[in-house]
Amino acid sequence: xxxxxxxxxxxxxxxxxxxxxxxxxxxxxxxxxxxxxxxxxxxxxxxxxxxxxxxxxxxxxxxxxxxxxxxxxxxxxxxxxxxxxxxxxxxxxxxxxxxxxxxxxxxxxxxxxxxxxxxxxxxxxxxxxxxxxxxxxxxxxxxxxxxxxxxxxxxxxxxxxxxxxxxxxxxxxxxxxxxxxxxxxxxxxxxxxxxxxxxxxxxxxxxxxxxxxxxxxxxxxxxxxxxxxxxxxxxxxxxxxxxxxxxxxxxxxxxxxxxxxxxxxxxxxxxxxxxxxxxxxxxxxxxxxxxxxxxxxxxxxxxxxxxxxxxxxxxxxxxxxxxxxxxxxxxxxxxxxxxxxxxxxxxxxxxxxxxxxxxxxxxxxxxxxxxxxxxxxxxxxxxxxxxxxxxxxxxxxxxxxxxxxxxxxxxxxxxxxxxxxxxxxxxxxxxxxxxxxxxxxxxxxxxxxxxxxxxxxxxxxxxxxxxxxxxxxxxxxxxxxxxxxxxxxxxxxxxxxxxxx
Ligand code: AMP
Ligand code: ZN
Numbered sequence: 001x002x003x004x005x006x007x008x009x010x011x012x013x014x015x016x017x018x019x020x021x022x023x024x025x026x027x028x029x030x031x032x033x034x035x036x037x038x039x040x041x042x043x044x045x046x047x048x049x050x051x052x053x054x055x056x057x058x059x060x061x062x063x064x065x066x067x068x069x070x071x072x073x074x075x076x077x078x079x080x081x082x083x084x085x086x087x088x089x090x091x092x093x094x095x096x097x098x099x100x101x102x103x104x105x106x107x108x109x110x111x112x113x114x115x116x117x118x119x120x121x122x123x124x125x126x127x128x129x130x131x132x133x134x135x136x137x138x139x140x141x142x143x144x145x146x147x148x149x150x151x152x153x154x155x156x157x158x159x160x161x162x163x164x165x166x167x168x169x170x171x172x173x174x175x176x177x178x179x180x181x182x183x184x185x186x187x188x189x190x191x192x193x194x195x196x197x198x199x200x201x202x203x204x205x206x207x208x209x210x211x212x213x214x215x216x217x218x219x220x221x222x223x224x225x226x227x228x229x230x231x232x233x234x235x236x237x238x239x240x241x242x243x244x245x246x247x248x249x250x251x252x253x254x255x256x257x258x259x260x261x262x263x264x265x266x267x268x269x270x271x272x273x274x275x276x277x278x279x280x281x282x283x284x285x286x287x288x289x290x291x292x293x294x295x296x297x298x299x300x301x302x303x304x305x306x307x308x309x310x311x312x313x314x315x316x317x318x319x320x321x322x323x324x325x326x327x328x329x330x331x332x333x334x335x336x337x338x339x340x341x342x343x344x345x346x347x348x349x350x351x352x353x354x355x356x357x358x359x360x361x362x363x364x365x366x367x368x369x370x371x372x373x374x375x376x377x378x379x380x381x382x383x384x385x386x387x388x389x390x391x392x393x394x395x396x397x398x399x400x401x402x403x404x405x406x407x408x409x410x411x412x413x414x415x416x417x418x419x420x421x422x423x424x425x426x427x428x429x430x431x432x433x434x435x436x437x438x439x440x441x442x443x444x445x446x447x448x449x450x451x452x453x454x455x456x457x458x459x460x461x462x463x464x465x466x467x468x469x470x471x472x473x474x475x476x477x478x479x480x481x482x483x484x485x486x487x488x489x490x491x492x493x494x495x496x497x498x499x500x501x
Contacts, residue, residue: 036272038265138184222249
């Protein structure tokens with residue numbers, strides 16, 4: 001597997017620290033507003049990277065934080081005439097809901113900045129002790145010049161940067177390049193006691209503390225949008241490496257920006273669409289298809305036409321699957337050409353090789369720096385094959401191709417699920433794969449999707465009573481992988497299905 005590493009500016013062989021596990025950290029949202037679909041693109045890209053790594057058998061620790069203290073949150077609180085924690089709580093829950101609708105899996109750990117203040121103060125104390133930071137008027141600054149590697153991620157030279165910067169009158173910094181680790185409190189702002197007086201942490205500090213706190217001093221992947229390379233990620237490295245003396249993240253992956261007319265989509269430019277609003281019009285799977293048809297590192301222009309064309313593409317897959325299933329269920333489909341001509345044998349041979357072939361090409365594409373566009377192209381090749389074979393061969397079970405056709409359809413669905421793109425198939429709109437899951441985990445022997453879900457919930461309930469957490473989790477995760485969220489209510493557990501939005 002090869003990944004492009006911003007740190008080395010090359011595509012490198014990906015070798016995690018442990019052979020079968022990957023530790024990754026992705027900068028989460030600052031919860032002062034609803035996320036826009038630019039933010040969503042970055043979260044989606046890393047969701048797919050994580051899902052792919054899991055599918056390839058890695059045990060992935062995926063940490064994504066919540067920045068719930070920040071100037072923007074405080075400003076918003078003043079505008080809305082509520083407290084800053086209220087603003088943060090409101091938009092954190094909105095963020096969770098929007099991510100769930102988009103089919104982004106929850107992180108394995110989700111630290112909140114405000115719940116990690118103690119650890120942040122400790123890191124600042126250590127940095128001061130080591131001479132990497134200094135206190136000034138109740139603030140604490142990181143002394144950029146004290147850290148040799150500064151600029152290595154963004155490819156900047158400290159002296160070049162220095163010549164463009166000036167110390168402002170009244171500035172508490174010794175050097176204009178220095179940045180705040182701790183900011184003294186202004187009246188009415190959220191603050192915490194510290195050795196330097198009441199104050200709050202700087203944004204960059206949060207991520208160094210929350211990532212190393214959960215993943216260790218050195219971990220595999222650090223991700224975020226390319227807009228965060230400088231200064232945010234550069235500063236994360238400086239803080240963490242000055243503190244620990246060992247390398248921080250090993251592979252730095254950065255997602256390209258979602259743009260509008262070639263300009264970055266951003267709150268400040270006002271050219272944004274909120275994810276929740278786009279989800280009201282376009283099902284999650286079509287938004288995913290639209291975004292994943294471009295490589296995660298490339299810029300992508302938002303356009304209604306391309307979203308609409310993703311809807312058409314999605315429907316093409318859906319129709320192919322439906323037709324193929326119909327052929328499989330009705331062996332006497334009209335228009336079938338039967339027999340064992342040489343041409344047909346050749347077709348059947350291709351058909352038989354297709355699932356393995358598709359899987360191989362899908363892996364090749366995704367192993368090449370998560371080339372989802374290439375992976376989706378493989379899927380569409382299979383869809384074309386499904387259509388042409390479903391038409392031409394009809395459904396004569398005597399030549400065994402019904403099973404072959406079904407195998408290709410299952411492969412297509414399987415591969416798309418790795419990208420988080422799902423299809424509703426059962427009569428109740430539930431995906432047919434839930435029947436397989438129920439047969440594996442709940443001993444269910446029937447073929448009904450509704451019953452399959454019920455049997456899974458019953459098996460989870462029993463597992464919880466027996467304290468068999470592994471099974472209970474496996475059921476919940478298996479259902480989540482198919483687009484179900486399990487909710488525990490007073491009346492017992494139930495599922496919410498969001499595969500089709
Ligand atoms: P923020 O809440 O502003 O810190 O942003 C959360 C995430 O969204 C970060 O990883 C940003 O890099 C990312 N992001 C912000 N704007 C865009 C955009 N237009 N396209 C893609 N990602 C973005
Ligand atoms: Zn960060």
